Amino acid sequence: MIRLEKVKKVYDDGFQALKDINLEFKEGEINVLIGPSGCGKTTTMKLLNRLNEPTDGTVYINEKDISQMDPVELRRQTGYVIQHIGLFPHMSIAENVGAVPTLLKWDKDKIDKRVDELLNLVNLDPETYKTRFPSELSGGQQQRIGVIRALAAEPPVILMDEPFSALDPISREQLQDELLRLQKEINKTFVFVTHDIDEALKIADQIILMQGGEVVQKGKPSEVLSNPENDFVVDFIGKHRLEENRNSIPNVDEVMMEKPLTISSSESLTNAYESMKQHGVNSLVVVDRGELKGQVSIFDVIDVGVYENKLVKEVLKPFEQVVEIGTSLKVVLDLMEKNNAANIPVMNNNQFAGMVTRGSVVELLASVYANSQREGA
């Protein structure tokens, strides 16, 4: 995890590039820094491999203050891709991709194997491309090499500074898709700088919107879209995108309660009753180590008798319907309506992930329509 604490940056000419930045980049996610030019997004990113030093404040990577680390070592452990690719024109593709492993003195066979593996990862045939030089490749191919070169030594963190912005729209789309596919396989922490809001909304797990050296808003793309912090955010995202988002139907991930009250099937009814009373709910989800068993409601408990010496598993009722994560809310609402169900569990690979309840649906509606006055203005 990367954490910026009270970071300020003032340039020699007195320009205050960053004003008190407190930020966390989430591990294993694509964190996108976005904002108009001069907002400090690139400055912020370059703090992470010490191409830029903060005037004040501290940057931690895995709780280690990086100002105490050797910058050369730090950079070898951090992937770096820049806008204009920056491949070394005098080195073959294989030498370019193997550059950091060579600096780290890996042995030759290992580097060779790694280069093949990486080229395959972006669908470039190693036999064809290894011996070529950067000038013999198209822009899109060069940037693929730029990306895998950054991945070569398996750095846990990869920094990307507008990596796709100089490409034509088609190559850009392709590379974004490839990045998303890659991320599913490698699960690294990306810090990605862009000024293209569509790109950000497409690839980000976390969007960090900056303006004038400050963080204006951060969150999941859907959160930023459905709840823009102020007029600047609205303008930056663009009204048509917000409109589109409003009209599009979200999927269950955005609606479900992620941590409803659960109880294990081997608990006693008494405990179930106490838990419901304490939290003011009328049912509990029964889950055994992630596996969904059913639910137990206050009526079941009372029917049997609260103080009967019985266990939850004897009275629980299995759910009639479950949905997978990623299902459209429309499907879920349909099910709730047809079966007159008060709630529907959401599963992720047979593990219990959360619960869509009537309450959570209302909450979503409120979050969208409670803001609707602003856009009339």
Add this chain to the structure above:
Amino acid sequence: MELVTEYIQFWQERFSTIMSYFGEHIFISLLSVFLGAIVAIPLGIYLSKTTNNTIQTIIFNVSNIFQTIPTIALLAVMIPLLGIGYTPAITALFLYSLLPILRNTYSGIKSINPEVIESAKGMGYSSLQRLWKIEIRLAFPYIMSGVRVTTVYIISWTTLAAVIGAGGLGGLILSGLGFNDKFYIFTGTFLALILALLTDLTLGKLEKKVAYK
């Protein structure tokens, strides 16, 4: 026809003399360029890195001044300072070789795409590794062409070194002038020309071989 036989005879009689002048010529010119390169390449790299504009201006101006002094004048000035022979000749020619090599090295390093440098830095090349594995390699065609141009004209200027007693093919030409002997003059000129052409060709080949595509 008679002229050709006479000329062949001239070569047969004076072969070892001609060769020793030729050898001196190669020695003087190549040593001057070599010394020039040893000083000017590192200096050029330093100038391309330093942010101190005053030093840059001073060094470029000084080497510019050497360049503007007429060859024969610089050689003459060397006599009271260093006497006659190899030393003053090589010193003067060395001073002439500085500027072109310096300029080309400087622009070679400056011509490198800043994004390549930033990439290298961000990937974790140390300053020395960056210089050696990236910058010098990329600036090499520039540096090499500076060395090549310099070598060619230093070879031609070395003919003047004979004036201050350093020998070389200029010696042959001077003797030819003294005795009014066209064979001496022709041989000196011809060999200097051949040497310059061959050196240019060889360095050109070398440059192509080492430079990246």
